[in-house]
Amino acid sequence: MRLTEWQLAFEQHLLADTSVADTGFAATLLGGPSLDVDTGLAIYHNAYRARLHEVLRHDFGAIWYWLGDEEFVLLAEAYVRRYPSAHYSLRWFGERFAAFIVEHLVAEQSAPLAELARLEWAFTLAFDAPQGEPLSLNTMALLPPEDWPDLRVSLAPSVQQLICHFNSVAIWRASKDQGDFPGSQALDTAHICLVWRHQNVCRYRSLEPAEACALAGMVSTGWSFSELCGELAVTYSEGAPLQAVTWLKQWVEEGLLERRAP
Known part of the structure; x- marks a missing residue:
């Protein structure tokens, strides 16, 4: 042989x-x-x-x-x-x-269990993703005023997005804390959960619907910063620019964004 x-x-x-x-x-x-x-x-x-x-x-x-x-x-x-x-x-x-x-498994068993598996796999993907070049507050501070209206961004390579229909985040958190199993429950309203790596630590958080739409508009639809303000004006009226800046600052601080080339 x-x-x-x-x-x-x-x-x-x-x-x-x-x-x-x-x-x-x-x-x-x-x-x-x-x-x-x-x-x-x-x-x-x-x-x-x-x-x-x-x-x-x-x-x-x-x-x-x-x-x-x-x-x-x-x-x-x-x-x-x-x-x-x-x-x-x-x-x-x-x-x-x-x-x-x-x-x-049958659908009743598989749906919440598979969602939890996707959440856990998102952490694995986020941990191993390339570093990329996330925006920083220092970089944003040096951005010329005339560049702000046309500013466009994309998600950093490590960012994973998951639509949660069940309390998967609560179950995952309980497993990490070795606490009592909270029971699987369907959510009244599905939400977006982000998982990403920032400064070599995996992080996660859920987004409220308004913030999720704003982030998706910029990173998926391709809104510029001025277009984001225009979209938010429908809901926030004169406070739209402040809300846009507030979210953008948070996203940058969390290491979620890269600048998209013109």
């Missing part, structure tokens, strides 16, 4: 549903005085799957907190079988976990 064939056979053993090795592959190996081939291969197989479960527990700790050990293990094992690790880095192993929950 050539080296590449042996490597593929070993990979197939690790990915198999059973720890019992193929007899042909096992025959190519030699056991030791204290460990026979079949036992050694079973250890490798079980250790690999245990490592995958460990990755899921780490990336989706709130799901683990919600389900408990036994149910989480069952869900994780089903995920491992459905979506074996296909990337050289385990960093990406949980990428399909939220989608898998939707396809694996």
Whole structure:
């Protein structure tokens, strides 16, 4: 057996549903005085799957907190079988976990659980995202007055946006605090939750509808600062410029924005 064939056979053993090795592959190996081939291969197989479960527990700790050990293990094992690790880095192993929950469970169970999984994955994405060049208050202070009306911005690379229909943020917070499970509840009104990294720390907060619309107008629709003021004038009348500046300052302080090129 050539080296590449042996490597593929070993990979197939690790990915198999059973720890019992193929007899042909096992025959190519030699056991030791204290460990026979079949036992050694079973250890490798079980250790690999245990490592995958460990990755899921780490990336989706709130799901683990919600389900408990036994149910989480069952869900994780089903995920491992459905979506074996296909990337050289385990960093990406949980990428399909939220989608898998939707396809694996009935809608009543999957909807809040998948939303929580998406929230947890947003933290992973935010933590690993490129730094980018977020605006700072010092940069804004140096902006010439004539540049303000046409100022356009985009989200910093780390910013993730999630529409929450359930109290996923409260459940996530309770899992971090190791508090009592608050119970899953549908929200009366869905809200936008932002997750991002600022000064090497992951942060999060929910947006009120008016602020969410204003931010979306600038980063998605492409409003300039003057257009933002014009849109806010419908609601805030003469106070629109002050409200626009207040939000813009907060977004900049939080490290949410980059300047968009003209």
